Amino acid sequence: MVLFFTSTAVDPPATIYMGKDKVENEDLIKYAWPQDIWFHVDKLSSAHVYLRMPPSMTWDAIPQALLTDCAQLVKANSIEGNKKDNITIIYTPGSNLKKSGDMAVGQVSFHSDKQVKRVHVPKRENVIVNRLNKTKVETEVDHEQERVDRVKKENAEKRVVAAQKRKAETELAKTREAEKASRSYDLLFDVEEDPDAPKLTGKAIEEDFM
Numbered sequence: 586m587v588l589f590f591t592s593t594a595v596d597p598p599a600t601i602y603m604g605k606d607k608v609e610n611e612d613l614i615k616y617a618w619p620q621d622i623w624f625h626v627d628k629l630s631s632a633h634v635y636l637r638m639p640p641s642m643t644w645d646a647i648p649q650a651l652l653t654d655c656a657q658l659v660k661a662n663s664i665e666g667n668k669k670d671n672i673t674i675i676y677t678p679g680s681n682l683k684k685s686g687d688m689a690v691g692q693v694s695f696h697s698d699k700q701v702k703r704v705h706v707p708k709r710e711n712v713i714v715n716r717l718n719k720t721k722v723e724t725e726v727d728h729e730q731e732r733v734d735r736v737k738k739e740n741a742e743k744r745v746v747a748a749q750k751r752k753a754e755t756e757l758a759k760t761r762e763a764e765k766a767s768r769s770y771d772l773l774f775d776v777e778e779d780p781d782a783p784k785l786t787g788k789a790i791e792e793d794f795m
Contacts, residue, residue, distance in 0.1 A: 587613070590658065591720040594650035600637040601655055603662065605723070607691035614693050616731070617679030622647070623693075624659045627673040627703065631663030633691070635679065644678050645702070656706050657713045670708045677701045 586605040591598045604610040610633045617623065622636040622644050636655050638644060647655075656674040659666075666672050681700045682693050695701055 586723050587726045589720075589722045589724060590717045592651055592654040592717065594654045595639075595648055597639070599639060599651055601634060601658060601717070602637065603632045603634040603658070610691045614682055614684050616729070617682060619678065619680035620644075621679040622655075622676055623679055623682055624655050624674055624676045626659055626663045626666040627675045629663055629666045629672070631659055631666050633693075634659045634662065636676075644676075652704055653710075654713060654717060656704050657710050658717055660706050660709055661714045667709060672706050674704045674706055675701055676704065 586609060588603050588605055590601040590603075592601055602613075604613050613633055613635065617635060618637070620638050620640075622638055624634040624636065625631055634655060636647070636651070638647070642648075655676070659674050660672060661667055663672075677695060677700050681695050681697055683696045684693055688694070
């Protein structure tokens with residue numbers, strides 16, 4: 586089962602989710618979306634909390650209010666961390682999570698430590714935790730089907746973007762070709778007059794064409 590929460594710290598609201606137990610955490614590590622952001626208490630046991638980051642947001646520029654919501658939820662779901670003040674929460678993109686066969690259930694590492702950020706949490710803020718808990722929904726998720734649906738949607742969006750790009754490039758090529766043809770036509774009839782050439786009278790012009 587997956588627990589979903591809604592953060593109203595941003596508009597539109599953001600989705601935060603976490604596994605109900607360490608077994609579910611394994612599936613979340615495996616199936617986390619590349620753009621999802623993973624949160625955990627640093628050096629302590631805690632829930633694996635994920636932010637489903639909106640498309641317009643980047644992981645290194647998460648709004649502070651939303652970052653605080655995620656950090657408070659992680660702290661509240663750490664047996665030891667919840668009792669302590671001044672703890673550190675680490676977070677990183679889901680694509681940076683690394684799982685090897687020799688790791689214990691729920692254990693994870695990173696492909697790159699440079700992609701791991703930290704946020705300091707001075708103390709638990711019950712107002713935030715209570716607000717988030719009121720939105721909690723427990724759902725059974727078919728992770729594999731969700732992955733398939735996501736990939737299909739992303740591929741469809743990529744095809745639309747590619748088609749629009751091709752259309753724009755074709756229209757640009759036609760415009761340039763039309764401009765080129767227009768310039769060639771203008772040059773064909775734009776004959777410069779020789780200022781030193783004698784001026785012909787009407788009769789001379791008639792004779793010139795005879």
